[in-house]
Amino acid sequence: MDAIPNTERRKQSLSAVLSTYGPGLLVTAAVAMAAQFLSEHYGAPAMLMALLLGIAFHFLAEEGRCVAGIELSAKLVLRIGVALLGMRISVDLLIGLGAGTILLLVSAIVATILFGLLAARLLGRGWRLALLTSGAVAICGASAAMAIAAVLPRNEFSERNLIFTVLSVTVLSTLAMIGYPIVAEYLGLDGQATGIFFGGTIHDVAQVVGAGFSVSPEAGETATLVKLIRVTMLAPVVLIFSLALRGVPQEGASIGKRAPLVPGFVLAFLVLAGFNSAGLVPVLASEVGMAISRWALLAGIVAVGMKTSLRRVLEVGGDAVALVVAETLFIAVFILAGMYYLGHS
Numbered sequence: 001m002d003a004i005p006n007t008e009r010r011k012q013s014l015s016a017v018l019s020t021y022g023p024g025l026l027v028t029a030a031v032a033m034a035a036q037f038l039s040e041h042y043g044a045p046a047m048l049m050a051l052l053l054g055i056a057f058h059f060l061a062e063e064g065r066c067v068a069g070i071e072l073s074a075k076l077v078l079r080i081g082v083a084l085l086g087m088r089i090s091v092d093l094l095i096g097l098g099a100g101t102i103l104l105l106v107s108a109i110v111a112t113i114l115f116g117l118l119a120a121r122l123l124g125r126g127w128r129l130a131l132l133t134s135g136a137v138a139i140c141g142a143s144a145a146m147a148i149a150a151v152l153p154r155n156e157f158s159e160r161n162l163i164f165t166v167l168s169v170t171v172l173s174t175l176a177m178i179g180y181p182i183v184a185e186y187l188g189l190d191g192q193a194t195g196i197f198f199g200g201t202i203h204d205v206a207q208v209v210g211a212g213f214s215v216s217p218e219a220g221e222t223a224t225l226v227k228l229i230r231v232t233m234l235a236p237v238v239l240i241f242s243l244a245l246r247g248v249p250q251e252g253a254s255i256g257k258r259a260p261l262v263p264g265f266v267l268a269f270l271v272l273a274g275f276n277s278a279g280l281v282p283v284l285a286s287e288v289g290m291a292i293s294r295w296a297l298l299a300g301i302v303a304v305g306m307k308t309s310l311r312r313v314l315e316v317g318g319d320a321v322a323l324v325v326a327e328t329l330f331i332a333v334f335i336l337a338g339m340y341y342l343g344h345s
Contacts, residue, residue, distance in 0.1 A: 020068050021069040021072050025069040025072065026069070027057070027060060027066050027069070028073040028077075028302045028306070029299055031050070031053050031057060031306075032298040032299040032302050035050035035053050035298060035302065036049075036298060045173070045174055046298060047142045050299075050301045050302045051166055051305045052305070053305070054303065055306070058305070058306055061303075061306040070303045070307065072303075073303035074303035074304050075150075077299050078296065078297065078299075078301070078304070079150055079300075081146075081292075081293045081294070081297035081298075081299075081300055082143060082146060082147045082234075083265040083268035083269050084272065084289045084290065085231060085234070085269060086270065086271070087272050087286050088228060088231065088286075088290060089232045090277040097225060097226065097229060101229075104335065105226065106233065108200060108331055108334045108335055109139060109237065111331075111334055112137055112327055113131070113134045113237075115134065116130045116131070116133055116134025116137070116138075116323070116327050117130045117131070123319040123320075123322065124319065125319060125320060126157075128161060131148060132148055132149060132152065132162065133145075133165050133168070133323055136169045136203065139233055139234050140203065140205060140230055141169045141170065141203030142169060142170055142203075142297070142301060143205075143297060144237075145162060145166050146162070146300060147238050148237075148238060148241060150265065159304065159307050160316060164316045164320060168321065169203040170203075170204060172324065172328050173207040174207060176202045176211065177202060177211040177214075180202065181211055183197075184197055191215070192218060192219075194215050194219040194223070195212055195219040195221065195222025195225070196223075198211045198219065198226075198227075199222065199224065199230070200226050200230065200331070201335050203328075205224075205227055205228075208224065209223065209224055209227075
């Protein structure tokens with residue numbers, strides 16, 4: 001007797017969820033597909049296209065039926081995309097590079113974050129922006145920025161800083177993809193050294209692959225491998241940030257409310273990386289997971305773009321631009337110096 005009422009309640013509940021979140025999820029998905037289309041047909045970075053298109057549709061996030069779905073995409077969908085990146089990581093990647101190169105990459109990440117904090121203080125900028133930009137530069141560009149933003153204590157500038165960081169590292173990655181092959185040729189780097197340089201310094205994975213294979217297959221394969229090692233550092237860095245900042249209150253949060261000890265998406269990242277290392281993730285499942293991750297990240301950055309007006313992004317100031325450029329130059333010089341010390345040429 002109760003089966004029909006329970007079924008009806010479930011249908012009504014599902015209908016209410018779809019009515020609340022459906023319009024916003026659909027619009028972010030549609031804009032993400034448009035961004036991917038522009039990327040495939042005109043060669044522009046998909047993340048950059050997603051961000052710019054999202055900003056153009058900012059009015060949808062101000063009021064109306066799309067607001068709740070856009071908010072969900074900017075948080076939950078985005079974090080799902082970051083978590084699924086764990087399916088690309090395995091212990092074999094670490095073993096293949098050698099201890100010296102891995103130590104260089106880890107040192108570069110730590111040094112870049114510390115440099116970012118120091119430079120931000122000298123420029124009069126806050127530590128939130130420093131951690132966001134330096135983490136994005138040091139690890140994997142837009143994906144790292146979104147993961148780090150998810151654990152940083154929020155304030156009134158959080159969304160503006162995230163948009164600025166994603167936009168700046170994507171633009172700088174594109175410039176590096178064009179300019180770094182010229183630098184590598186000028187320095188006389190061989191294929192392996194070129195791959196280490198590209199993979200250790202360019203922010204986003206797509207631009208690393210583009211720069212590497214534009215030089216040679218060896219450079220492309222090495223660059224991709226090195227870049228994935230940097231991606232491996234995403235979960236530990238986000239976890240450290242989360243633990244270190246648990247006591248910092250968020251604006252608008254209840255008194256005494258604290259973030260979870262380990263963010264769920266970081267835990268999922270680590271679990272998936274562990275399964276992949278143990279050979280428990282089938283190739284097909286890995287490919288499907290990475291496709292979902294790519295689309296989730298695109299939809300997430302579209303939603304983040306929709307939530308922030310271009311006017312507010314432009315308010316970030318020239319010193320913030322100087323900060324992210326300085327961090328980019330710092331990691332490039334650090335990696336080149338480390339390669340020279342290790343004898344890569």
